[in-house]
Amino acid sequence: MSRRVVRQSKFRHVFGQPVKADQMYEDIRVSKVTWDSSFCAVNPKFLAIIVESGGGGAFIVLPLAKTGRVDKNHPLVTGHTAPVLDIDWCPHNDNVIASASEDTTVMVWQIPDYVPVRSITEPVVTLEGHSKRVGIISWHPTARNVLLSAGCDNLVILWNVGTGEMLLALEDMHTDLIYNVGWNRNGSLLVTTCKDKKVRVIDPRKQQIVAEKDKPHDGARPIRAIFMADGKIFTTGFSKMSERQLGLWDLSNFEEPIALQEMDTSNGVLLPFYDADSSIVYLCGKGDSSIRYFEITDEAPYVHYLNTYSSKEPQRGMGFMPKRGLDVSKCEIARFFKLHERKCEPIVMTVPRKSDLFQDDLYPDTPGPEPALEADEWLSGKDAEPILISLRDGYVPVKNRELKVVKKNILDNRPPPGPRRSHSTSNADISSPTLEEVLEEIRALKEMVQVQEKRISDLEHKLCQFTNGTD
Structure with missing residues (x-):
């Protein structure tokens, strides 16, 4: 008789549970735009949700502690002239958030620690470079003020938010609509998925495609891809029979998957959320009412199913809290903010432990709010791993730090000395004193x-x- 051995894992008993009713956020008109975005972004200070608004695009920002019914006159962040499609908090400044819109622009906003009386209408900087709607934005994980945007013009642009300049434009790499873009751990590589059914790994500074995989999933519906901490790539997609799949790939042999699993026949695109500290991937499907989670290991079958959190209401979007925003005293390893039609419901993932002491094995040092590089250093070719912090004593968010944008003065670009060309004899040179x-x-x-x-x-x-x- 063969005896089945149960795989040992400290995350085997992870379970999810919703917070109490009075800790939810209610009466929020979540956006109805048909775009496969998470519609939600969260950090240790704020919760931001893309909402319905007349006359343009808007999102609402709530302090995490402001739970319960949201006042219908609560100030919004409004500045876009068309619906907002994606939002992302800056990992190095909890008061700065970027938004992308159908109006072809990306805007960066400073959110005060207090609740403003009026709606915020003036961004710190507006980034213009796309010719069609912008559906994806993502901050660089280690370099200060570096922001990525991807639009329906099949173009990926990297910006220096501190100067309002375009750093790089990745042209002619994608032949069709870009579905998603993700950084690796130190921000040296990008992984993208596209409507042409290809997954590409790109070195943005060399503007080269490092690796490419055609049809990692055979189905026609959108594919998603993210980097693992060790450099492997995790994908979600659909089979020819429209069954949802997940896959794990190694860049050294991109032809064959390390693991490929079929899940179910639902239509919703699976959005993967990755926790590098625990090597757990959480899969949330738009329109689903469940969150599945898998542990990624170095042992076959490599992708180990852990559990499923289920609820009654389908989700319209999802926010994922950074590790430094979790409650370590309750062995909380992940927190989701699940969007429904009129409310946002936090879901807490916990590892059951009897001890009240700090659990070192659950909370290794995690990326903190300090950038490891400046934008110019990263652009020149330098790489650095994230600066880690300990969560032993909990994390206290840093006070409001203002984002300063120093644009280059066009008056500094003075014309070369010599006679000026002019069609009019009345044009006189401006004297230096003037x-x-x-x-x-x-x-x-x-x-x-x-x-x-x-x-x-x-x-x-x-x-x-x-x-x-x-x-």
Whole structure:
């Protein structure tokens, strides 16, 4: 008689459970745009959700502690002239979020720690370079102020948000609509999936395709791909019979999958969320009412099914909390924010442990909020692993840090010395003293505007405190 040996894993008994009803976020008009985005982004300070809005695109930002029924007049972040398709919090500044829209622009916003009285309408910087709607944005994991955007013009652009400049444009690499883009752990490579049924691994700085796999899944529906911590690639897609599949691939042999599993026959695209610290992939299908989770190991069959969290209501989107935002005292290893039609429901994934002590094996050092590189260093070819922090004493979010954008002054690009070409004899050269006076006046005006903006912000903060005290 053969005896089956149960695989040992500290995550074998992970279970998910919803929070209590009073800890949910209710009366939120979640966007109805038909786009395979998560529609939700979360960090240790804020929850952001793309919402329905008249006359343009908007999303709502709520402090994590502001649970319960959301006031219908709660301020929004509005600035796009068409629906917002994707949002992403900056990993190095919990008060900065980027949004991508059908209006072909990407906007970066500064969110104050207090709840503003009015809607936020002025982004810190607007990035314009796409010719069609922008459906994907993603911050660089280790370099400060580097943001990626991908649009329906089949173009991937890398930006320096600190200067508002375009760093790189990856053209002629994708022949059709880009489904998703993901960074590897240190941000040296990208993995993309496309409507042409190819998965590409790209070195963005060399603007080269490092590896390419045609039809990792045979079905016609969208494919998703993400990097694992060890450099392998995890994909979700559909078979020829429209069954949902997951796959694991090694770049050294991209032709054959390490693992390929069929799951079910549902139509929803599977969105993978990866926790590098525990090597667990969570699969959330749009329109599903469940979250499946798998542990990725170095032993066959490599992708080990752990469990399924099920609820009654189908999900319209999903937010995934970074590890530093979890409650380590309750052995919480993941937290999801599940969007329904009118509410957002946090789901907590926990490993049952009897001890109240800090569990070192569940919480290795994890990427913190400090960038390892500046944008210029990364662009010049330097790579660095994320700067790690310990969660032993819990994580306390850093206070509001302002994002400063220093755009290059076009007046600094002075014309070369010599006679000016002119069609009119009345055009005279501007004398140096006059130019200096104009520059000085511009500086003075800028300082005045900054002083007034700070004054308005302080007054809004005081008014907000006064209002809260009288409710």
